[in-house]
Amino acid sequence: MSETPVDPDDVRHVADLARIDLDEDEVDRFTVQFADILSYFDALDDVPEVDTEADLVNVMREDEVRDGLSQEEALQNAPETEDGYFKGPSVS
Amino acid sequence: MSIDAFITETTIDGADDGPLAGHTVAVKDNISTEGVRTTCGSAMLDGYVPPYDATVVERLKAAGATIVGKTNMDEFGMGTTTETSAFGPTKNPVDESRVPGGSSGGSAAAVAAGEADFALGSDTGGSIRCPAAFCGVVGIKPTYGLVSRYGLVAYANSLEQIGPLAPTVEGAADVLEVIAGPDERDATTREAGADATYADAADGDVEGLTIGVPTELIEGADERVVETFEDTLADLEAQGADTHEVSLPSIERAVQAYYVIAMSEASSNLARFDGVRYGPATEAEGNWNETFAAVREEGFGDEVKRRVLLGTYALSAGYHDKYYAKAQDARAWLKQDFDEALAEADVLASPTMPVLPFELGESLDDPLQMYLADANTVPVNLANLPAISVPAGEADGLPVGLQLIGPAFGEREIIRAASAVEA
Numbered sequence: 001m002s003e004t005p006v007d008p009d010d011v012r013h014v015a016d017l018a019r020i021d022l023d024e025d026e027v028d029r030f031t032v033q034f035a036d037i038l039s040y041f042d043a044l045d046d047v048p049e050v051d052t053e054a055d056l057v058n059v060m061r062e063d064e065v066r067d068g069l070s071q072e073e074a075l076q077n078a079p080e081t082e083d084g085y086f087k088g089p090s091v092s
Numbered sequence: 093m094s095i096d097a098f099i100t101e102t103t104i105d106g107a108d109d110g111p112l113a114g115h116t117v118a119v120k121d122n123i124s125t126e127g128v129r130t131t132c133g134s135a136m137l138d139g140y141v142p143p144y145d146a147t148v149v150e151r152l153k154a155a156g157a158t159i160v161g162k163t164n165m166d167e168f169g170m171g172t173t174t175e176t177s178a179f180g181p182t183k184n185p186v187d188e189s190r191v192p193g194g195s196s197g198g199s200a201a202a203v204a205a206g207e208a209d210f211a212l213g214s215d216t217g218g219s220i221r222c223p224a225a226f227c228g229v230v231g232i233k234p235t236y237g238l239v240s241r242y243g244l245v246a247y248a249n250s251l252e253q254i255g256p257l258a259p260t261v262e263g264a265a266d267v268l269e270v271i272a273g274p275d276e277r278d279a280t281t282r283e284a285g286a287d288a289t290y291a292d293a294a295d296g297d298v299e300g301l302t303i304g305v306p307t308e309l310i311e312g313a314d315e316r317v318v319e320t321f322e323d324t325l326a327d328l329e330a331q332g333a334d335t336h337e338v339s340l341p342s343i344e345r346a347v348q349a350y351y352v353i354a355m356s357e358a359s360s361n362l363a364r365f366d367g368v369r370y371g372p373a374t375e376a377e378g379n380w381n382e383t384f385a386a387v388r389e390e391g392f393g394d395e396v397k398r399r400v401l402l403g404t405y406a407l408s409a410g411y412h413d414k415y416y417a418k419a420q421d422a423r424a425w426l427k428q429d430f431d432e433a434l435a436e437a438d439v440l441a442s443p444t445m446p447v448l449p450f451e452l453g454e455s456l457d458d459p460l461q462m463y464l465a466d467a468n469t470v471p472v473n474l475a476n477l478p479a480i481s482v483p484a485g486e487a488d489g490l491p492v493g494l495q496l497i498g499p500a501f502g503e504r505e506i507i508r509a510a511s512a513v514e515a
Contacts (some may be wrong), residue, residue: 018401030397041415044352047425050425075384077139079367081378086369
């Protein structure tokens with residue numbers, strides 16, 4: 001038995017957090033699949049804690065101005081632009 | 093084109109001279125090519141044309157290679173069969189009723205079918221090695237930090253590397269030599285590999301080489317695969333290598349840890365696909381969040397939705413410690429086990445895939461079964477190590493791959509050992 005029961009409302013909630021609309025068929029299918037997959041993940045419960053020592057250092061460079069994409073290039077893939085800006089839907 | 097290896101066919105000429113002059117290379121469609129559309133196998137990027145080249149593409153061109161197309165792949169690299177592509181599946185050139193493996197299935201199929209001399213793929217949890225094994229070609233997943241990922245569309249940054257596929261070990265090593273080395277545009281690249289040579293390591297000399305065989309990666313594999321694997325090991329022993337069994341208990345948790353980490357990183361990375369800067373135009377009405385959710389419903393396929401949602405779940409309040417934190421512990425545990433095993437052996441060997449290539453359509457309905465097929469490849473990404481898949485023969489007329497895993501930046505060791513498998 002899974003320690004992690006999943007119901008359709010859990011799937012709808014997480015889809016809302018992730019900003020992905022789902023139709024009812026997808027909700028039903030994902031509910032079953034997520035229960036399967038999450039109960040498989042339960043095996044992580046018995047993993048021991050392990051001390052890790054990172055052998056890495058930050059990579060730094062001088063903050064110098066250099067060429068980047070032009071405004072035109074940056075906008076070339078946008079479905080909608082206006083006056084040299086990306087155009088998105090209203091925020092609220 | 094009957095096997096559908098390419099999403100876009102094109103000709104991008106390289107420099108007149110260079111180590112790859114006169115050679116053709118196919119490039120996975122999640123690697124940016126200036127002026128040539130780069131879809132990641134997704135409807136979300138159907139019309140996306142990058143304004144710049146990935147570093148590896150610049151290096152291929154400077155080395156004289158001609159790029160002949162962008163290859164099919166599982167959507168955003170999420171899959172083991174290339175069937176999650178929004179552009180339809182690629183067929184395995186060895187047996188067209190079978191999948192080529194994934195996610196770099198188009199790259200492996202193009203090389204196996206002779207439609208390109210070499211190819212680039214990307215490997216987050218086996219996406220170069222799996223299709224190399226299924227199509228009977230060579231594939232290298234380099235050490236994390238050896239090859240620049242600037243211009244690779246991100247799926248799970250802490251795991252993925254770009255690497256070569258080729259008909260021979262030496263060919264794969266030639267391409268690796270061109271693409272390896274530090275890049276100021278990818279701060280995770282390391283100095284190692286700056287002047288390294290790889291092709292000269294493919295000398296077939298395994299006299300005195302010690303090979304550890306993790307028992308956990310043999311148990312549960314298809315008998316026909318194990319038989320082919322053991323024949324190949326015996327052949328390496330006959331050439332002077334010593335083999336011994338090793339045990340890495342942490343490997344039993346690698347698939348779980350891999351999927352939790354990869355899905356979590358994917359949920360963050362794929363938040364950029366909001367339909368504003370790129371993505372399909374939408375008729376959806378409403379505010380930002382409503383429009384965003386509608387574009388993503390339309391643009392993403394099932395497997396991508398599944399991973400983004402499960403990753404969001406694993407990182408959400410109340411579940412982070414249970415899933416994400418434990419997966420990071422498992423990753424550290426696995427690194428420790430690999431360090432110990434590689435202290436006693438020069439390289440580790442296993443079957444690349446525990447199964448023979450699936451029939452087309454066989455694995456689509458059960459995502460968990462598909463994830464389990466990655467058992468032998470994902471540990472390597474979690475441990476940041478290099479690995480190569482080299483053809484080890486056939487079982488029932490289908491290719492079997494042998495995986496060799498080396499210490500960090502030990503590409504020369506695995507290339508040498510793999511070249512002896514070819515001999």
